[in-house]
Amino acid sequence: MRRNKVGLWLIGALGSVSVTVLTGALALRKGLISETGMVTTSEPFEPLELIPVADFEFGGCDIRQSALLDSAYRLFQETRAIDLRILKAVEEDLRDLDNNIARGTARNCGDAIEALADCSARQDVSLLQEVELIRDSLRTFKMEKGLDVLVVINLASTEPPLAMQDFHHDIDAFESRLGANDCQAIRASTLYAYAAILENCPYVNFTPSNGALIPALVQLAKSRGIPVMGNDGKTGETLVKSALAPMFLWRNLEILSWEGFNLLGNMDGHVLDHPSNCESKLKTKDQVLQQILGYAPHSQVHIHYVPSLDDQKTAWDFVHFKGFLDAKMSFQFVWQGYDSLLAAPLILDLARMAELAKRRCESGLMAHLASFFKAPLGVSEHSLNGQFDLLAEYVQHVKKKSSRKLRTVG
Amino acid sequence: MRRNKVGLWLIGALGSVSVTVLTGALALRKGLISETGMVTTSEPFEPLELIPVADFEFGGCDIRQSALLDSAYRLFQETRAIDLRILKAVEEDLRDLDNNIARGTARNCGDAIEALADCSARQDVSLLQEVELIRDSLRTFKMEKGLDVLVVINLASTEPPLAMQDFHHDIDAFESRLGANDCQAIRASTLYAYAAILENCPYVNFTPSNGALIPALVQLAKSRGIPVMGNDGKTGETLVKSALAPMFLWRNLEILSWEGFNLLGNMDGHVLDHPSNCESKLKTKDQVLQQILGYAPHSQVHIHYVPSLDDQKTAWDFVHFKGFLDAKMSFQFVWQGYDSLLAAPLILDLARMAELAKRRCESGLMAHLASFFKAPLGVSEHSLNGQFDLLAEYVQHVKKKSSRKLRTVG
Amino acid sequence: MRRNKVGLWLIGALGSVSVTVLTGALALRKGLISETGMVTTSEPFEPLELIPVADFEFGGCDIRQSALLDSAYRLFQETRAIDLRILKAVEEDLRDLDNNIARGTARNCGDAIEALADCSARQDVSLLQEVELIRDSLRTFKMEKGLDVLVVINLASTEPPLAMQDFHHDIDAFESRLGANDCQAIRASTLYAYAAILENCPYVNFTPSNGALIPALVQLAKSRGIPVMGNDGKTGETLVKSALAPMFLWRNLEILSWEGFNLLGNMDGHVLDHPSNCESKLKTKDQVLQQILGYAPHSQVHIHYVPSLDDQKTAWDFVHFKGFLDAKMSFQFVWQGYDSLLAAPLILDLARMAELAKRRCESGLMAHLASFFKAPLGVSEHSLNGQFDLLAEYVQHVKKKSSRKLRTVG
Amino acid sequence: MRRNKVGLWLIGALGSVSVTVLTGALALRKGLISETGMVTTSEPFEPLELIPVADFEFGGCDIRQSALLDSAYRLFQETRAIDLRILKAVEEDLRDLDNNIARGTARNCGDAIEALADCSARQDVSLLQEVELIRDSLRTFKMEKGLDVLVVINLASTEPPLAMQDFHHDIDAFESRLGANDCQAIRASTLYAYAAILENCPYVNFTPSNGALIPALVQLAKSRGIPVMGNDGKTGETLVKSALAPMFLWRNLEILSWEGFNLLGNMDGHVLDHPSNCESKLKTKDQVLQQILGYAPHSQVHIHYVPSLDDQKTAWDFVHFKGFLDAKMSFQFVWQGYDSLLAAPLILDLARMAELAKRRCESGLMAHLASFFKAPLGVSEHSLNGQFDLLAEYVQHVKKKSSRKLRTVG
Secondary structure (H helix, E strand, C coil): CCCCCEEEEEECCCCHHHHHHHHHHHHHHCCCCCCCCCCCCCHHHHHHCCCCHHHCEEEEEECCCCCHHHHHHHHHHHHCCCCHHHHHHHHHHHHHHHHHEEECCCCCCCHHHHCCCCCCCCCCCCHHHHHHHHHHHHHHHHHHHCCCEEEEEECCCCCCCCCCCHHHHCHHHHHHHHHCCCHHHCCHHHHHHHHHHHCCCCEEECCCCCCCCCHHHHHHHHHHCCEEEECCECCCHHHHHHHHHHHHHHCCCEEEEEEEEEEECCHHHHHHCCHHHHHHHHHHHHHHHHHHHCCCCEEEEEEEECHHHCCEEEEEEEEEEECHHHCEEEEEEEEEEEHHHHHHHHHHHHHHHHHHHHHCCCCEECHHHHHHECCCCCCCCCCHHHHHHHHHHHHHHHHHHHHHHHHHHC | CCCCCEEEEEECCCCHHHHHHHHHHHHHHCCCCCCCCCCCCCHHHHHHCCCCHHHCEEEEEECCCCCHHHHHHHHHHHHCCCCHHHHHHHHHHHHHHHHHEEECCCCCCCHHHHCCCCCCCCCCCCHHHHHHHHHHHHHHHHHHHCCCEEEEEECCCCCCCCCCCHHHHCHHHHHHHHHCCCHHHCCHHHHHHHHHHHCCCCEEECCCCCCCCCHHHHHHHHHHCCEEEECCECCCHHHHHHHHHHHHHHCCCEEEEEEEEEEECCHHHHHHCCHHHHHHHHHHHHHHHHHHHCCCCEEEEEEEECHHHCCEEEEEEEEEEECHHHCEEEEEEEEEEEHHHHHHHHHHHHHHHHHHHHHCCCCEECHHHHHHECCCCCCCCCCHHHHHHHHHHHHHHHHHHHHHHHHHHC | CCCCCEEEEEECCCCHHHHHHHHHHHHHHCCCCCCCCCCCCCHHHHHHCCCCHHHCEEEEEECCCCCHHHHHHHHHHHHCCCCHHHHHHHHHHHHHHHHHEEECCCCCCCHHHHCCCCCCCCCCCCHHHHHHHHHHHHHHHHHHHCCCEEEEEECCCCCCCCCCCHHHHCHHHHHHHHHCCCHHHCCHHHHHHHHHHHCCCCEEECCCCCCCCCHHHHHHHHHHCCEEEECCECCCHHHHHHHHHHHHHHCCCEEEEEEEEEEECCHHHHHHCCHHHHHHHHHHHHHHHHHHHCCCCEEEEEEEECHHHCCEEEEEEEEEEECHHHCEEEEEEEEEEEHHHHHHHHHHHHHHHHHHHHHCCCCEECHHHHHHECCCCCCCCCCHHHHHHHHHHHHHHHHHHHHHHHHHHC | CCCCCEEEEEECCCCHHHHHHHHHHHHHHCCCCCCCCCCCCCHHHHHHCCCCHHHCEEEEEECCCCCHHHHHHHHHHHHCCCCHHHHHHHHHHHHHHHHHEEECCCCCCCHHHHCCCCCCCCCCCCHHHHHHHHHHHHHHHHHHHCCCEEEEEECCCCCCCCCCCHHHHCHHHHHHHHHCCCHHHCCHHHHHHHHHHHCCCCEEECCCCCCCCCHHHHHHHHHHCCEEEECCECCCHHHHHHHHHHHHHHCCCEEEEEEEEEEECCHHHHHHCCHHHHHHHHHHHHHHHHHHHCCCCEEEEEEEECHHHCCEEEEEEEEEEECHHHCEEEEEEEEEEEHHHHHHHHHHHHHHHHHHHHHCCCCEECHHHHHHECCCCCCCCCCHHHHHHHHHHHHHHHHHHHHHHHHHHC
């Protein structure tokens, strides 16, 4: 059986996460590193016959212009997170990938993001033309590399939250607004998602930007047989929160306050230092606790830009809780991880799972991937164990199906 | 339908946990505090029709002699954990309970524990006579209070570990050794458990002492239709560990080292400051990580006696882990809780669940209670979520059975 | 030699700090507690012959109306910080002090504070009349108690920062504005300080409110022979900062970032939750680091209101620094202390030292008290050790003077 | 004026600290790094005209045999602490230094250290002959490089504590024991120190080994005009402790407990994992607190070997203290630093200061260097600020002397 030829298209291709995805994938291909950090390489996923990381073709787009290798050296030299011999060993390959990076758009992404763009936004171009340009880059890449499937994953900087209007909920209304070039209610992430779906590309929104997978586009994906999922990769403080909050629930220890403080110094932190962009992030982080507990303790999540930390996110969470005889106790944790290194392997996992979903003709939201997201679309389960149960059930289900098919075939 | 009349017999009745159990139960009975911290009062347990905390008759035994009220004031005034108006309000009731505290035994418990005893051990008495004395206190209490069931829970100080020999695995061999008065291989906790089972009392070992539920006694319990469970209540650092370790497993983040430091200043800490007693504790704590992860990272658990902390346990755990591109990251937590206040509500939960098991004619190990223990007997599941699934399944099972019975009856 | 009869007048007399000052002073008088936490009771201060805490007469004013004992029970029952038997033992004395609490003013203190006032502000009254009312309460209290000296200490909630204008720097200009009833540029704290100085009362501003000791009033104090000092008591995170920052300086470890997060839940926290009031606090906290280091690292101080903590302030500081070979390292600390209990003993210290200064006919700023303040007026020394050297030198100086006098007299 | 030609001889030349000293010095010489972390390069030290780091000749000895460059790559690749381009740039120079590393001795250092030795100890050789061999290496190096002064610094692994006997206190008695080849009461560090002093080399003991500067040798140094100093470099947890403990003292906050936990994974940690070697370390750490406070709180210092941390020491300290109204509060800190990078710059500082002392004909203990040591010989001042005052006074003293000399000369 011929395997699908698969590509992975990264929006925000020059950002830290993307650079880490590419460096890691190339290092894996060369056998230089272990698969540590990737979920789908562990034993339970074997029967799914996911695409090997080594077989992916990588491309993407960005609003900035720079060489991937420079970005990689800047990132890893600053944080000193990885053994630089690894980077050395994939230099050539990274350099080659520069050819696969197209020009991106920052349409209506707010000042903080637009300030990053190396080229002024294409203001002379209508939204529909912008969509055409994106579709064109996807088509070209698929053709050049002879791809059966191209998975598109959004890693661009967080946009300000988009206020949902009626037309965001209906694909026809949305398309007519798009045709009318209504620039205020449509963001770059919306255009990317729309273009991807029209090009039959599975689409994953790893950012908190709520403009990406508006209900109208989920509807479109469903009707066109395209699997999609989001929002906002769950990599650090929220991951821990979703693993720990159930413990308090199960033991009937009442959480009085849960305060979280995230310090980080990369581009992500820089953009999130702008209140409007940060608002998106805080929204996706905020609901986790209440959803798990069934009540809303005093809880605030703070993000602060501390340049010296670069990619090394440091988070302190303080949990105040009440126990027996109404006594107050506390729990604190400090999470020190490299933001991009925590996110990158999940991108590879999501790409593999999205390709499988496409192969299996699933359409609309991939709810079984909830554990990867802070605000999983269409899923009310927020506890990490509950979300992993969803994933395990999916794996079982696929396994049974394929063994049945095998039996039939046999 | 007449409800069972139920008693709870606490071994180590004057210790901090027991005093907290009693203070809390009396306060609950008066409606002075919430049920926070108790697992079995939450909504999913309602269909089980567990015995209300208010209906328990409390008794127990101790090797020390003192008034419960004094112990309570000492405990809560030192730690300032609770609102002293609560203690004030239950003064009378606590004083009444002094009448229900019998003399206990510290047979072969090691110097650290024997030093605590107010009366010299009854050396003139054979092991079999010791068993008779224990059985007699249980019988007397049952009779005096007119009890249908008396649940016995071991809260005594941790004994040094008992090296298992062949005869610990066979009830006949055990009984013949007991008859031969072989004092070295049998500890106080063994005598208590044996006596309880012979008196048809469900027995729970909340301590790490491995002498309590030796295989021979589990066998006896099974054959006599008595539900039993242990070992070592999971209340703090290990609880968090069993909630967090699965996160690292699921995300394929390799744990390199997990070092735990527990500071505490109560009697428990004092006894655990003795190497041989501490050994028991560390043994039950130690296996959790490896069982969950499937591999053994560098991991040590340390317990230190810091008198000024009294009952306020403070634990620091440092977790070093490897992520994508083999980068090292870390996670730390600090747990600050009142040891006795974390343990006490679980005692009430266990008593209620043990009574239910007796009522339902279950016998032998109550594996569904694994989540309450650091080293659950007969259960290989160590992740907190897996253990709560066991509990939830049991609740479902009981519910179905009783609704079926109701239908039949109806 | 007859000792001065001394009073202590607390502005914000019903607040947590004041209630703790009074409870503590009464408990000390009864010998119920140790002098732990008071600086001036330690051995080096003995030769100064400071007024014993037991000899103070206490009074004050507040914009709220309530019984001191109620405030004390609310405070200490919520936080469970102290042994309630102490409070019980001073109940009577606290109740007596209610008679010494006059009505205060919240003139131009911002909405957050005015919302706390039990009585609407006296809007019909001119600023000069307000000053007269304050002077009258001070005079009355002095007369009633037969006081030689009345020390006034401001413990009221933090006002929004006052933008300094020319007239704040000149006493004549200030008085003419006061006469013209210019309400916008003069705050309650200014009126209190002015009134105190006119009544020959040493005045200490323990709050961050910069309106209290404006240059014009320092000038007035100097010319009238009144000792004054401020601003903002140094009790927690900033105290630690001023003790630790010199270590980095001495060792030439370059601080890259120092981020501080303060969680607290008392009235102070509530008022500081209002951005304009918080601004004052952050201003006094902010300058410490730069003054000690001689350069300005990335540094932000955050204050968050977490009601469940009540008076138990919890602060996390993250310090990122560079060492040899330009390697980055980090230091974190967590400070968990009772805000009012840390502040209260310093109030007693300051009152004793202010009385001494008055007795010794010192006038203007008491620079030797710099170690007590986050933003010590007229002092550029911000390192804690440097500030303690100032204090030690003062003690030596006074000692020499008095022994010389003794010799002369002798 | 011709400057002295100066050498630095490192005992334990292949260890992490030494490798870092050499890498750093070479990088400084090339202008690749800042002087961050070195104390003596800051402004107040300028008038002392210390030897520039670039002018030192480096040599040393070790019981292991390996290339410096290999050690450096192993160290920095594992910890990823520094930018590897720096190491790349000094490769050649490091390789050249291999020629300057002589064979060392592990005489009577305990099993843990002897196990590290690449060559079996020279058992056939008498102690006196061992001394001759050491003197010979020092003489040879001085001659080859044409050195005026050779500073010797002990960086070897920590020996087990040496029980002091009478003869350790008297140089004649010591020399007769040495002549009698009394191997049990004399350790490698003693032989090194003795040889250095006889060769007129200033000697600094940066390790906790108490055998190095026994009173007899301090006496010898004094009589021969040789400056010496020790013991045990103060680089991490103890540094912080000595900066913070005075704060509690000054504020009269009573420390109840101060518990310290040090995790580290380098050779130092490995050797300290052996109880007898660790004992030395804990002894020097232990006295600091009591000396500063004037009383002894409950305090234990723990060192644990956690291999995955390599050189990245992680320490958690928990401080429990009592404040006003006898309320208990707490302070915790986490120190995460690279052990060798914290120590190395101090070695360069000490070498420069020792050369100055030799030039100024000082002899015996250099008490002004107390701030560099956990257990400064001949100094009872343990607070960091007090120790820096000592250093500042010395600098002032030297400055005055030299300006006077200059005036005289002029």
